[in-house]
Amino acid sequence: MNAFEHHRPASTAQAVAALSAAADGRFLAGGQSLLPAMKFGLAAPSDLIDLGRITELRGIQLEAGVLRIGAMTTHAEVAESAIVQAAIPALARLAAGIGDPGVRHRGTLGGSLGLNDPAACYPAGVLGLGATIRTNQRTIAADDFFVGLYETALEPGELIVAVEFPVPEKAAWMKFKQPASRFSMVGVFVSRRPAGVRVAVTGAASCAFRATALESALTQQWSAQACAAVTIDAATLNTDLHASAAYRAHLVRVLTQRAVASL
Amino acid sequence: MNAPNEVGRFGSGHSVRRIEDPTLVSGTGLYADDAQAEGQLHLVLLRSPYAHARIVSIDTAAAQAMPGVVALYRGADLVAAGVKPLPTVAGFLKPGGGPAVSPPRHALAVDVVRFVGEAVVAILAQTREQAQAARDAVMVDYEDLPTVVDVFDAVAPDAPQVWSDAPGNIAAQALHGKAAEAAAAFAQAAHVVELNLVNQRLSAVPMEPRAALATPDTATGRLTLRLSSQMPSGARNTLCDNVLGIPQDRVRVVVGDVGGGFGMKTGLYPEDAVVAWTALQLQRPVKWVADRSEEFLSTSAGRDVNTTAALALDAQGKILALRVQSLANVGAYATGTGVAIQLLIGPWVGTSIYDIGLIDYRFRAVLTHTAPAGAYRGAGRPEAIYIIERLMDAAARRMGIDGADLRRRNMIRPEQMPYTNPMGQVYDTGHFESITRQAVALADWPGFEARAAQSKAGGRLRGRGIASFLEWTGGNAFEERVTVNITADGLIEIFTATMAMGQGIATTYAQLAVDIFGVPIERVRIIQGDTDRGVGFGSAGSRSLFTAGSAVKDGAQRTVDHAKELAADALEVAPTDLEYTAGRFGVAGTDRGIDLFELASRQPTRRIDVESVTKVLGPTWPNACHICEVEVDPETGEVAIVDYCSVNDVGRAVNPMIVIGQLDGGAVQGIGQALCEQVIYDRSSGQLQTGTLSDYALPRADIIAAFRTTLDQSVPSTNNPLGVKGVGELGTIGATPAVVNAVVDALARAGQGSAAEHLQMPLTPEQVWNGLQGRYPALPRIEIPGA
């Protein structure tokens, strides 16, 4: 791993300032993706701005039908939170299924979203619930946040502070694990809210996306059967060592059906 | 003679807690990377990014100038210093008759690199980070050459040639049996089943990566080489005799705790030679630790053989002949082990427990630009048993008869023992039908249909697979030497040259010592891993217990007998007047006597030392029946193992807990092959695609809920005084065909019929889902000219 300066700011403002002062700085959240990348030489920042001390980035609150989760909240904290389990149990289950206990004790919501790994679980949850990402500069709707492969709408130096999840009527998460990495080979987050049905898919393409054909079918009729006639276009989906695009397309539909059937 | 207390609780036959455990469970073991030497340099290796390339130039100037860098070496430097290549295949022939061939395997590549990850430059620095940084500054200019990694591509006309002396990339060939007679049997057989089968390339992945620490003694000129190795003596001998050309006594190999071996840590690796040579060259200690990525690139690969096999049966299902034609991908360098495993050792058990008179085996060892193949748990026997057990199920399906029944019709009967199989291997004992009958009962064989109906009601497809089989053990090395030292301070130290790597042999040997000595097991110390104390074949081929264990038993008895002579002298009685009980020699009918350790203290050396050699009569033939039931999710193709039971003829179990641990642990490795593991190289570029744990899928704790594993100890081996049969690999060998046969069965029952036999490992969810849609991989039929 390359040598770098390590900063431990106590506030968001200090963190942002430290990053802008750095030649080639990165925020360090849980480190569960960044540190392995640095070990492999895939990332070599001049400075790491460690967010671990910033208490205003932590915490879980439910207020007026919106679940607010601080960016530095760990997956374990979300999974074990009585508030989350009561308000959006599917989100707690999603967090409980990320990686393994060691990853969940350190990995964070903000870290996961900022990286936007195409096989990460949280992007499907955030997109599938129509959440809002609050940064130190603005708010970004989930639909605008996930731009492409490892690419988000965040500006350089912009820091996620919290994510606000509107509490849905119903929601479910189904994850099919890639057998080696245990990331989502295909992960589907389904929700039904007054605003409509969302079916968000991760692991299947270069970025999390909404499966609009399935959303339409479920809007017409909220049932697993309604999805049976929907074919997912494999053309934009990934083929890799572990699954073909065709199989992924098939799993998108199956997991969506199972998500709906579970509710 | 023996104290009932100690022997009755800590002797053979008891599931004694392991004496290794307090150290290991508290993290106070000594694995190779845990050892440090004062002033050690750190060595890292620059590895080839190309599968096949000419090394045009190597520029180390920038690297040499970097902080902490002490030296850099390339292959040419070692050659100039007289370092010779590692040994490659011997004792086999090519097609056409000349000796089997391999490119020379230099410790660091010379002129040409032949697989991605082959070591090219050694960089030594004060710290590992400095060596890694310097590695990035080494400039190697390669000329990319045509590459071939797929075995069918390699044997096709106009394939890129791996080695000029291996036309068609065939390094070696072995033909066994009677081709013409077998052809006649096939021609008039009532039933013929033929399958194309893939036994995919695997990586052993012991949890401990390789590491080496070479420490030169400037005063004596000797070198102490610490390795993570199953065969300390073999590594030492190859290093001295073949590679460095120095007397064996100049190198002492020491091995501490080994974090798993599975056959992959047998033999000398190029990296070991580089570490040793650089340490001698620089007269500084040198430490090397492999990254997991390096392990995936450069450890010896397991399996990797493609087969077209056929069974000829008469109308009653009696097998008339077995024909096997295989292309074994031995990698870029054909090693002795890699070739022998596929061309000889596997074939030794090709007919398994079945009374098959006629065989026609045609095996070719093929070179490709991949890492060399070598031993991996089972080493040839899993491949052979996979073939025959897949064929048996296919034949049963063809004939519409029960798979267990077809097997029984062909099993060798106890009265036929000792039985010579068509490869000339002699089985000493075996009650195969009894083992299968017990397993079928344990599995509630008749209850399957009801369970299948239940699974179906739950939306799952149930299938059942059986593997009835035997295996060959011993590594072809049947002699072991032990030294037994009774010390004045109350210890019995026993040295053996076998090597612990998790299989619990220290405890097992200690129990055998307790059987004879009758002392508390705490007084027994099993010492291994030091070529200065003793040499031998090491641990491989499930040999340790029946060879070294027999030697421990014999050595212990000889020690007691010798000590009795010494006691007689000390007490001035005749040896026949003495009785040995629980650590004491007593004069019969009196209170007089002498404690064993007290006797030791009275000797001039304050010890009693006995050296003892035991040779067992031959291999042991452990055998078993493994039965597996799976549920397949028809919508996703996911396979869940819902029941797994086995009956295992292990001869005698010295420590049943340890034996079952070997069987179950081994079975999970076999399940891993069946369901999720595979080494994959990109077909055109030769790049390794499964280079990390993100892509090489190992079983995790959710792979299976429980095993129902039973031991049958009613058929002791007659080839060794313990009656034991080696168990280290048995579980792995049985699990793979049991699981695969179960998934094939599930799909066959779900409407695919015999088409399901086209399923190939690993049975990933997508593979199985494809099968459910009638889509299977198309494999070329292998035709090798017969004898």
Add this chain to the structure above:
Amino acid sequence: MTTITFTLNGQGISAEVEPQTLLVDFLRTDRGLTGTHVGCDTSQCGACTVLVNGRSARSCAMLAVQADGTEITTIEGLGTPEAPHPIQQAFMQCHGLQCGFCTPGMVMSTASLLSTCPNPTDEQIVHGLEGNLCRCTGYVNIVESVRVAAAALK
């Protein structure tokens, strides 16, 4: 160089480290605590698992500087060969280890699991061990070891 101050196996310590030093390397090399093992280079095998404020974490995916102000427990801090912790005793009783290389990580993950879930179901045990690879045992005896440890710790 950064100064870090934290509790290591119950003892307050202070050390100077380079920011890029991984916690696992600090433990193994600077402190000589070689019970925490390195089994991979992608932070996936779990052999390096330690406790950070009582929760399992991979010490290879943590910088030593991130340990500042925390309580770190390694396998050496759990028990000794002479005085093993009940979890270690359970592993010995149930033949939950063979080569021992994954074992410290397994034991620490077990400690973490049982601290938050003292009565785990089999499913919870398997879920709790999902981050720890073992190549020798086939896991079944490890799961049994955790069951026995849970009962012993009640």
